[in-house]
Amino acid sequence: MIEARGLTKRYGRTVAVESLSFTVQPGRVTGFLGPNGAGKSTTMRLILGLDRPSSGDVLIDGKHYRDLHSPLRYIGALLDAKWVHPNRSARAHLKWLARSNGLPKRRVDEVLELVGLTNVAKRKAGGFSLGMSQRLGIAAALLGDPQILLFDEPVNGLDPEGIHWIRQLMKRLAAEGRTVFVSSHLLSEMAQTADELVVIGRGKLIAQSTTGEFVERASGTSVRVRTPQLERLRTALAGTAGTTVRVDEGALLVNGMTSDQVGEVAATQGVVLHELSPQRGSLEEAFMRLTGDAIEYHAEEAGEHLHMQGTSGGAKE
Numbered sequence: 001m002i003e004a005r006g007l008t009k010r011y012g013r014t015v016a017v018e019s020l021s022f023t024v025q026p027g028r029v030t031g032f033l034g035p036n037g038a039g040k041s042t043t044m045r046l047i048l049g050l051d052r053p054s055s056g057d058v059l060i061d062g063k064h065y066r067d068l069h070s071p072l073r074y075i076g077a078l079l080d081a082k083w084v085h086p087n088r089s090a091r092a093h094l095k096w097l098a099r100s101n102g103l104p105k106r107r108v109d110e111v112l113e114l115v116g117l118t119n120v121a122k123r124k125a126g127g128f129s130l131g132m133s134q135r136l137g138i139a140a141a142l143l144g145d146p147q148i149l150l151f152d153e154p155v156n157g158l159d160p161e162g163i164h165w166i167r168q169l170m171k172r173l174a175a176e177g178r179t180v181f182v183s184s185h186l187l188s189e190m191a192q193t194a195d196e197l198v199v200i201g202r203g204k205l206i207a208q209s210t211t212g213e214f215v216e217r218a219s220g221t222s223v224r225v226r227t228p229q230l231e232r233l234r235t236a237l238a239g240t241a242g243t244t245v246r247v248d249e250g251a252l253l254v255n256g257m258t259s260d261q262v263g264e265v266a267a268t269q270g271v272v273l274h275e276l277s278p279q280r281g282s283l284e285e286a287f288m289r290l291t292g293d294a295i296e297y298h299a300e301e302a303g304e305h306l307h308m309q310g311t312s313g314g315a316k317e
């Protein structure tokens with residue numbers, strides 16, 4: 001388990017992370033979500049003891065990283081896939097890591113196999129594509145067979161096959177009972193991978209909840225519905241919690257109702273539907289609104305949609 005309590009990091013006048021408190025539990029993939037510059041990498045560096053917090057604390061199974069005996073056996077991390085020496089082969093790189101951390105040499109071939117790099121293990125890592133470099137970084141993270149894994153934007157720049165592979169791997173690692181903490185700036189990506197989300201904006205915690213709950217709140221409930229009996233449906237919906245906007249000839253956008261609810265209203269009125277689709281298109285935009293301008297959001301909408309955690313006093317007023 002990872003536990004952050006009041007974690008704050010300042011670089012001069014920049015506050016990268018402010019009063020962050022969250023927990024990351026084993027057995028599930030926890031997404032660490034926030035726009036670029038929100039403080040994700042800083043937080044990960046703080047977890048790994050690569051930077052010291054200005055105040056607050058972060059513990060790994062109750063201990064500071066620096067107090068872990070043989071840390072690679074506890075926690076593995078992919079922060080920057082390109083830090084490998086370019087003239088070293090993948091195998092040489094992993095062997096060096098294993099030797100310098102007192103890990104058994106057999107793990108090198110095991111992890112190469114696990115990430116699908118066995119056939120290119122002798123090639124220089126400097127010539128690797130981004131996808132191969134990511135795999136090598138993941139192999140390094142898995143070397144000590146750790147129970148806790150951190151991945152910083154692992155799918156950035158990958159092709160669809162690489163993305164699919166990483167998603168499956170995260171899920172498998174979590175299903176094995178490990179703690180998996182993975183960062184991303186895309187809600188749509190996390191929606192497909194993470195069970196739980198820790199969401200930050202401008203260094204502050206916005207929410208910690210299940211992914212399903214967050215997606216629902218972020219997207220609001222907007223449903224596109226197309227029908228040849230538009231006015232009839234509109235009249236039927238007038239008596240519900242939903243509000244409707246006519247978007248084109250035969251289509252309405254319904255806010256404040258789920259697609260199930262709209263479908264049921266249509267059925268009871270015998271209205272024929274040609275389309276009934278929850279609108280996720282604006283999800284990313286809604287998420288940017290939530291995280292990009294956290295203060296403004298809190299002031300205007302807090303309480304109504306999200307239970308806020310760890311936000312500053314001013315934001316809650």
Ligand SMILES: Nc1ncnc2c1ncn2[C@@H]1O[C@H](COP(=O)(O)OP(=O)(O)OP(=O)(O)O)[C@@H](O)[C@H]1O
Pocket residue numbers: 011014015016017034035036037038039040041042043185
């Ligand atoms: N070493 C540093 N010195 C000065 N400022 C820093 C340093 N590291 C991070 N920052 C600043 O702290 C803030 C958070 O950066 P951080 O890299 O943690 O964000 P991020 O969410 O990981 O974003 P990205 O995905 O773009 O890396 C940014 O404003 C950044 O400029």
